[in-house]
Amino acid sequence: MKREIEYLKGFQDFLPQDMIPFQKMLDKVRQVYESYGFRPQMTPVIEALSLLEGEEGETGKQIYRMEDKEGNRLGLRFDLTMPLSRIITLYAKELRFPYKRYQYGRVFRYDKPRPGRFREFGQFDGDIIGSSSILADGEICALIRDVMRTLGFSHFLVRVNSRKILTGLAQKLDLQDSQKDKQLFRELDKLDKQGWKQVKKTLLTGVHEEKKASIGFQLTPKQVDMVEEYLAISAPIQWEPAEEGKREIPQFYSYEKILKNLEDFFGENQAGRLGMEELQGLMDFLAEEDQSWLQIDTNIARGLDYYTGPVFETVLVDHPGYGAVYSGGRYDFLLGRFIDFKSFFKEFQEYRQKWKDPLTGQPILPAVGASLGIDRLFAILKDLKLLQPVKTLTQVLVVTMDTNLFLECRQIAEKLRHHGIVAELYTGESRSIKHQLRYADRLEIPLALLYGENEHKENVVAIKDLRKDREDKTKQKPIPKEKMVSEIQKLLGETSGDSH
Known part of the structure; x- marks a missing residue:
């Protein structure tokens, strides 16, 4: 009797007519990364579960878990950043800082399959580890710009914010509980999909209307008014949810007006002012004749909790319904969580005073990077007829x-x-x-x-x-x-x- 072949949901096959242009796309991205001095790195698809389980939130719940014959608890990597933390911890003495690395690899998340969302997909990451300078953040933004242009996109927007600005908002709201401010940021990250009217209701009641589940806290009307004031800093508030596939780019205020709004809102708040300085430094570093590809957007919250400074999201101006295609930011605490800084700074004494968090004074291993969702962008290029199937390389x-x-x-x-x-x-x-x-x-x-x-x-x-x-x-x-x-x-x- 013949065995039936099962097709796994959430996974995809690439036949030659797709794989040939996909490989060419990878080569183009790789060439841009290498032109910036990034060096290639490769890590195993399987990692110790203890490394992966440190991730909080939805991503941590999506890990593919397994156990080998020796009883070791393992997991399939869900991104390329957690393996990077292991590389830095194990090989710090062999690396030279700043360490600029790129990596392409397949990652796995046990997520609900839907159009454009797969359980296995490719990521192309570029990171600079060991520099707290805004130059590093600026290079990542410029890298995003050049990759997008090289792939044939001319109308795209890199939206930038700073996690410190969001921290300043949490302080002004008097949310001292770190779990509460993280949950607030997650709710604000849903503005595109839900609109402010629905998010506002959730914050006031403390309950998700659809899920009938508590978010763990609720805000007073006065606090919600303050959030509303904050949301109007860079563009008019989006009150209603965008139609599926029909999201629009906000009508942003001028750079000067956004800076004034930030000044008025934060006053002497330290975190807010540090965030403003980061954004000003970023915009100044990337000053050029045409800066239309770059925009301060104080409503960018990013779903991952580990960001500490500038955060970036890239959208297609003519097709915003596709959502973010190239995202990242600064994550100064993540890579150092397995490091014994006391012994580390004995080896790297020159960084002892430099590598400190400006808000807490805690030791950090500064890092900034971005991840290109290359499968998704490939699908978009096909959808927009910007990329044609190629049946063979034979001439x-x-x-x-x-x-x-x-x-x-x-x-x-x-x-x-x-x-x-x-x-x-x-x-x-x-x-x-x-x-x-x-x-x-x-x-x-x-x-x-x-x-x-x-x-x-x-x-x-x-x-x-x-x-x-x-x-x-x-x-x-x-x-x-x-x-x-x-x-x-x-x-x-x-x-x-x-x-x-």
Whole structure:
């Protein structure tokens, strides 16, 4: 009896027509990261569960857990940042700070599958570890800008805020309980989906209307009025939820007005003023003739609790319904949670005074980074028809029609490959020229090279340009073997490489 093959929900297969452009996309992103001096890193897909379980909130609940035969509790990584914390802890003495690393990898979250949301997906991260300078935050923002432009996006917006500004808001609300302020930020992070009218009701009652579940606290009307004043700092308040897939970019105030609103709201509040300084420093560092891609948005809260400074979210201006596609921020406490700072600073004495949190004075290991949701962006590019399927990388199919000339056909293919031409030797059973050309046609291979008994006698090869000769299957061009490479390169329109 045949076994049925199960298809796992929330997972996806990439066939060649998608995988080829996906790989090209990865290469483009990698080249941008490396142009900034980021170095590649790779970590296992499986980590000790003790490393992963430190994450709070929804992400911590989505870990794929398992136990090996030796009883070790393990988990599939849900992002690339937690493994980075292990790398820094284990190899700090071998690294040089600032440590600029990039990593592409597959991550796993036991989430409810829905359109655009998968249980396995790719992330492309870039991080700078060991610098509390706003220069590092600015480089990450510039990296986001250049990656987006390289991938063909011209209308995008990197929205920036500072977690210190949110901390200042919590202080003004007199929310001394860290769990309460984290929950407040999570609620504010839902403004796009729910609108202020619904979020306001939740904060006043302390109960999610749909879930009928407590959020753990409730605000007084006076406190809610203060939140409302805060929400109007960078743009008019969004009262109603956006329609599914129809979110709009807010009509932001000018940079000068936002700064004045921040000054008026925070006054002498230390956290708020530090956050303002971060945003000013960021905007000054990234000052350029066209800064339309960058925007202060004080309503960006980010769902993850570990951010400590500037936070970033990137949206497509013409298609905001897709949501954030490239996000990140500063997370100065996360990577140091496994480090014994007393012994660490014996090794790195020059950082003892520099690496301190300005609000608490606690030792930190400063870090800032961003993560590109590359599967999601790939799907968006396809959806917007900005990326076309590519069936093959092959540029020339070497037709194998005479069993006595297999060796010569292989040598021809190898010579083409040696000169950077992607040559595929037909390895199927059929010796029919018509069958092999049909194979090339279906894969949209540009050229076919025929080498049979007549070509062998005349020391030539026959080249058929399948892009032009799809109607006339008999038309082919004899070329002396010694000129084969240059003629094929000429037909492909390049000296080497890839015609697709």
